[in-house]
Amino acid sequence: MPDNVSLTVGGQIHEGWTAVTVVRSMEEPAGTFDLDLTDYWGETAPNRRSISPGERCTLAVGGDTVITGYVDSVKPAYDAEKHTVKVTGRDAAADILDCQNTIAPGAWKNLNLAQLASVLCAPFGIKVTRDTDVGRRFANFKAQEGETVYEALERAARQRAVLVMSDGLGGIVLTRAKSAGAVAAFKGVPNGNILAAGGHFDHSQRFSRYVAKGQDGGDDWKSPEAIAHGKGEAVDGAVTRHRPRVIVAEDLGDDVTLQDRAEWERNVHAGRARRAQITVQGWRTGGETGALLKPNTIVRLDDNWLNVHADMLVVSVNLTESDAGRICVLELAI
Numbered sequence: 001m002p003d004n005v006s007l008t009v010g011g012q013i014h015e016g017w018t019a020v021t022v023v024r025s026m027e028e029p030a031g032t033f034d035l036d037l038t039d040y041w042g043e044t045a046p047n048r049r050s051i052s053p054g055e056r057c058t059l060a061v062g063g064d065t066v067i068t069g070y071v072d073s074v075k076p077a078y079d080a081e082k083h084t085v086k087v088t089g090r091d092a093a094a095d096i097l098d099c100q101n102t103i104a105p106g107a108w109k110n111l112n113l114a115q116l117a118s119v120l121c122a123p124f125g126i127k128v129t130r131d132t133d134v135g136r137r138f139a140n141f142k143a144q145e146g147e148t149v150y151e152a153l154e155r156a157a158r159q160r161a162v163l164v165m166s167d168g169l170g171g172i173v174l175t176r177a178k179s180a181g182a183v184a185a186f187k188g189v190p191n192g193n194i195l196a197a198g199g200h201f202d203h204s205q206r207f208s209r210y211v212a213k214g215q216d217g218g219d220d221w222k223s224p225e226a227i228a229h230g231k232g233e234a235v236d237g238a239v240t241r242h243r244p245r246v247i248v249a250e251d252l253g254d255d256v257t258l259q260d261r262a263e264w265e266r267n268v269h270a271g272r273a274r275r276a277q278i279t280v281q282g283w284r285t286g287g288e289t290g291a292l293l294k295p296n297t298i299v300r301l302d303d304n305w306l307n308v309h310a311d312m313l314v315v316s317v318n319l320t321e322s323d324a325g326r327i328c329v330l331e332l333a334i
Contacts, residue, residue: 003062025316030091068170096149127171135160161264184285188303207245214249232259271333
C-alpha cells in the first residue's frame with residue numbers, strides 16, 4: 001500500500017503497524033494516534049522498538065504529516081506465540097489542553113486574539129498562526145484560577161467567534177468553519193460509496209433568536225447609554241416558535257463584536273443540532289492519489305435514508321487501518 005503510516009521518533013522511522021487509529025477534530029485542539037504492532041515469534045527474538053513515552057514524534061501518512069507532538073504511552077507485551085507493542089500519542093497542543101497558565105500575573109491588556117494566544121502558548125513552544133480576522137483587541141483579559149491554557153484561549157476565541165485547532169505540525173491555527181468548496185462527494189445506498197451511516201437530528205438546544213449583550217470599553221465619541229447597552233442579534237429561521245437565548249459576553253465588546261458572537265452562537269448550535277456520521281473506504285478524497293480527508297473541509301452528502309442532500313462541514317476524521325482495510329469515519333455537520 002503506497003500510503004505507509006510512519007512514526008518518526010528520535011530520527012528513527014517506525015513502520016509496519018498492523019493496526020492504526022488517527023483522530024483529528026475541530027472540537028479538540030490536539031489530534032491523537034493509536035498504533036499497534038503484532039508479530040509472531042520467528043527463530044530469533046526481535047529487539048523491541050526504541051520508543052519511549054515523552055519523546056517528540058511525528059506521524060505521517062505517505063508524504064502527509066498529520067500529527068506532530070509527543071508519545072504518551074508505550075505498552076510492550078509478549079506471550080508464547082507473539083509479541084506486541086502499542087504506542088499512543090497526541091499533537092503538541094495536548095500540553096495546553098492539560099496544563100494551567102503559570103505566567104504571572106495572568107492578566108494582559110490591549111492584545112488581539114493572535115497575540116494573546118502567542119503569549120499563552122509560548123512557554124510550551126507552540127507556534128500560533130491564523131487564517132482569519134481575529135477581531136478587536138481585548139482591553140483586558142485575565143486567566144481564571146484553575147483553568148487550563150486551552151480553556152482560557154477557547155474562552156477568548158469564543159468572544160471573537162474564532163475556532164482553535166491543531167495544524168498537525170506542532171502548532172495551532174486560529175480559524176473559522178469553512179462554508180464552501182466541497183472536496184469530496186459521498187452517496188448512500190443503493191449504489192453509493194458509503195459503507196455505513198447514521199444521523200442525529202436534535203433541536204433541543206436550538207433557539208429562534210440569539211442575543212449577545214455586553215458593555216463597550218467606551219471612548220470620547222460614544223454616549224454612556226451606548227457604552228452600557230451593547231448588543232448583537234442573530235435569528236435562526238429554522239426555529240419557528242419563540243425560543244430566545246441571551247448570552248452575556250465575558251469581555252468588553254462593541255456592537256460589531258457582539259453581532260459576531262450572536263451569529264457564532266447561532267451557527268454552533270445549528271451545527272450541533274444536525275449531525276451525520278458516515279463510514280467510507282479509504283482515507284483520501286479521490287482514491288490513493290487525492291488529498292487526505294481532514295477536519296474543517298466541506299464534503300457533499302446525498303443520502304436518501306438520512307434524508308440529507310447538502311454540503312456538510314467535516315467536524316472530525318477518524319482514520320483506521322486493520323484487517324478490514326483502511327476505513328474513514330467522518331462526523332459531519334450542516
